[in-house]
Amino acid sequence: MDANKTWKNPVVAWIDHRLPIFSMMNADLVDYPTPKNLNYWWNFGSLAGIVLVIMILTGIFLAMHYTAHVDHAFESVERIMRDVNYGWLIRYLHMNGASMFFIVVYIHMFRGLYYGSYKAPREVLWMLGVFILLAMMATAFMGYVLPWGQMSFWGATVITNLFSAIPLVGESIVIWLWGGFAVDNPTLNRFYALHYLLPFVIFALVFLHLWALHVHKSNNPLGIDVKGPQDTIPFSPYYTIKDAFGLGAFLIFYLGFVFFAPNFFGEPDNYIKANPLVTPPHIVPEWYFLPFYAILRAITFDIWFIPAKLIGVILMFGSILILLFLPWLDRSPVRSAKFRPIYRQFFWLFLVNCIVLGVVGKNPPEGHWIWIGQLTTAYYFAHFLIVMPLLSYLERPRQLPSSISAAVTPGGLGIPARGAAE
Amino acid sequence: MSRMKQLLSAAAVSIGLSLVAAGPGEAAEATAPPEVDWSFNGMFGTFDRASAQRGLEVYKQVCASCHGMDLLPYRALVGIGLTPEQIEALAETFEVQDCCTEEGEPFSRPAKPADRFISPYPNEQAARFANNGALPPDLTLINKARIGGADYIHAVLTGYEETPPEGVTLMPGMYYNRYFPGHQIGMPPPLSEGVVTYSDGTEATVDQQARDVTTFMAWAAEPETEQRRAMGVKVLLFLIVLTAFLYALKRKIWADVH
Numbered sequence: 001m002d003a004n005k006t007w008k009n010p011v012v013a014w015i016d017h018r019l020p021i022f023s024m025m026n027a028d029l030v031d032y033p034t035p036k037n038l039n040y041w042w043n044f045g046s047l048a049g050i051v052l053v054i055m056i057l058t059g060i061f062l063a064m065h066y067t068a069h070v071d072h073a074f075e076s077v078e079r080i081m082r083d084v085n086y087g088w089l090i091r092y093l094h095m096n097g098a099s100m101f102f103i104v105v106y107i108h109m110f111r112g113l114y115y116g117s118y119k120a121p122r123e124v125l126w127m128l129g130v131f132i133l134l135a136m137m138a139t140a141f142m143g144y145v146l147p148w149g150q151m152s153f154w155g156a157t158v159i160t161n162l163f164s165a166i167p168l169v170g171e172s173i174v175i176w177l178w179g180g181f182a183v184d185n186p187t188l189n190r191f192y193a194l195h196y197l198l199p200f201v202i203f204a205l206v207f208l209h210l211w212a213l214h215v216h217k218s219n220n221p222l223g224i225d226v227k228g229p230q231d232t233i234p235f236s237p238y239y240t241i242k243d244a245f246g247l248g249a250f251l252i253f254y255l256g257f258v259f260f261a262p263n264f265f266g267e268p269d270n271y272i273k274a275n276p277l278v279t280p281p282h283i284v285p286e287w288y289f290l291p292f293y294a295i296l297r298a299i300t301f302d303i304w305f306i307p308a309k310l311i312g313v314i315l316m317f318g319s320i321l322i323l324l325f326l327p328w329l330d331r332s333p334v335r336s337a338k339f340r341p342i343y344r345q346f347f348w349l350f351l352v353n354c355i356v357l358g359v360v361g362k363n364p365p366e367g368h369w370i371w372i373g374q375l376t377t378a379y380y381f382a383h384f385l386i387v388m389p390l391l392s393y394l395e396r397p398r399q400l401p402s403s404i405s406a407a408v409t410p411g412g413l414g415i416p417a418r419g420a421a422e
Numbered sequence: 423m424s425r426m427k428q429l430l431s432a433a434a435v436s437i438g439l440s441l442v443a444a445g446p447g448e449a450a451e452a453t454a455p456p457e458v459d460w461s462f463n464g465m466f467g468t469f470d471r472a473s474a475q476r477g478l479e480v481y482k483q484v485c486a487s488c489h490g491m492d493l494l495p496y497r498a499l500v501g502i503g504l505t506p507e508q509i510e511a512l513a514e515t516f517e518v519q520d521c522c523t524e525e526g527e528p529f530s531r532p533a534k535p536a537d538r539f540i541s542p543y544p545n546e547q548a549a550r551f552a553n554n555g556a557l558p559p560d561l562t563l564i565n566k567a568r569i570g571g572a573d574y575i576h577a578v579l580t581g582y583e584e585t586p587p588e589g590v591t592l593m594p595g596m597y598y599n600r601y602f603p604g605h606q607i608g609m610p611p612p613l614s615e616g617v618v619t620y621s622d623g624t625e626a627t628v629d630q631q632a633r634d635v636t637t638f639m640a641w642a643a644e645p646e647t648e649q650r651r652a653m654g655v656k657v658l659l660f661l662i663v664l665t666a667f668l669y670a671l672k673r674k675i676w677a678d679v680h
């Protein structure tokens with residue numbers, strides 16, 4: 001942080017001398033030296049932060065009108081839609097915002113996978129991101145239960161029942177989670193409490209994520225380290241305007257759904273009030289859980305003494321937790337897939353594999369979907385456990401450029417970051 | 423090359439997402455409903471007021487004998503063009519159980535515009551008892567709560583066959599419907615030629631009645647539709663202009679870096 005920054009405004013200077021908040025904002029949002037070659041895939045980090053804020057704000061306003069009780073929850077949501085001023089707008093922003101959050105975060109993660117953003121010295125940054133994803137999933141799952149529609153109720157029943165697969169204590173854990181012997185009012189109440197709490201946990205994790213980011217700064221499409229001030233530009237105005245433009249484009253996409261296809265990502269069944277006596281023909285989670293749902297259902301056979309259900313649960317949680325170990329599974333010293341010709345092919349294969357897993361998760365586990373699900377599940381793990389470690393040794397990366405400025409503006413002048421130049 | 427790949431990947435992601443999110447349509451085992459050119463289709467569609475009002479007639483005279491619309495207050499009918507006087511007059515034709523008189527006794531009074539549509543049955547048990555054990559679903563959200571939406575509702579209302587195809591044996595008390603999942607539906611064919619007499623003189627064919635009542639229910643399910651779309655057009659136009667300016671500004675600011 002630039003301790004010598006002098007502020008013209010005497011009030012700002014007085015405060016800053018005692019609490020250097022203005023110096024901090026200046027160092028982290030204005031002068032902050034950023035690689036000059038970031039492409040538009042780097043917009044999705046700030047977009048995710050903005051969506052989080054939108055979700056918290058719309059969520060607080062929804063909470064003012066929502067009633068967390070099995071007899072009133074469904075009607076209170078419809079009251080928001082019909083009688084609360086612009087209630088339909090707030091709810092559709094929140095509902096579609098959840099899908100947008102996952103779209104943005106998934107793109108952000110695949111960007112990290114492609115450009116090796118998880119590698120040293122950014123392992124902790126990446127792991128914090130995985131924790132954010134886990135917290136997001138828990139929040140989204142519990143939020144989906146709150147409208148108390150058919151899919152809310154049956155989704156909650158299926159997912160909480162997963163814990164019954166845990167040997168010996170599973171059944172007791174499920175009763176403890178439910179607060180009773182079925183998904184009922186106590187379940188709805190605690191989900192509401194946790195759904196309100198977790199976004200603030202995510203907010204704290206995002207703070208740590210940004211802190212870790214600002215220690216070693218952004219990775220870049222070349223994946224090579226910043227060699228000096230000629231490789232960077234100050235965050236403002238260059239990336240503030242680029243992020244602002246990206247935000248505009250994103251809002252067009254997001255609000256297009258909100259205003260013209262607000263139920264595109266939803267299930268019609270969730271506009272039927274929850275009924276514990278009527279099971280919907282196909283219980284499917286929200287689209288962003290489908291690949292994991294496919295992994296959960298992939299195993300149809302017991303292995304030795306371990307029941308199929310338990311293996312499915314372990315694999316589903318394992319499919320996310322394995323990301324925590326990625327920095328050590330991929331030993332290649334080269335970050336960017338740009339210079340890793342073979343990894344690059346496998347990256348696209350992995351992306352396609354994830355999409356196929358999503359399609360499998362959408363369909364009932366019958367016929368050919370069973371073996372496709374098993375194959376894609378196996379490949380999901382093989383990508384991390386076999387392909388990545390092997391490529392670290394077998395692949396011969398291309399020659400890396402000597403520096404960012406040498407690669408981006410051959411012989412050209414770098415514009416030094418203000419902070420870095422001093 | 424890499425730019426190309428980026429585009430391809432973006433396309434792959436969006437195609438994948440749309441496949442994944444394409445809705446549960448493929449799950450239904452019934453025939454796909456025929457597409458109807460609804461007045462409320464598309465980005466700029468609005469509810470045909472005359473049709474929705476005729477649909478209200480159909481609902482009152484036919485559907486309401488078994489189906490409630492519990493979430494819809496009479497006052498909301500201004501949304502399909504009824505005047506406050508008409509709404510008051512309509513509400514007054516229904517009796518509502520209220521509580522309580524000064525002595526603490528429940529009493530009944532004529533409904534007011536602020537009351538929700540009065541249900542045909544006092545509770546679920548009564549509804550099931552009167553319908554052979556089946557529960558006629560509430561219709562307020564029916565258009566949002568069925569795969570296929572308005573097209574599906576219209577198709578079910580017009581999709582009855584008097585004699586089921588060969589090889590199909592109906593369970594007792596069931597009717598054959600081309601579009602209902604499983605083809606066996608507990609609801610007897612609700613519409614027939616001229617079962618409703620329209621006050622505006624429109625010929626009450628089965629298809630006409632089905633279209634009108636579906637339009638009414640489409641409005642009832644999403645009464646905010648017209649306001650939402652009108653606002654959406656303004657918001658998106660504003661955002662497109664703003665984003666274009668932001669892009670120009672970005673180009674200008676970045677000119678010295680490239």
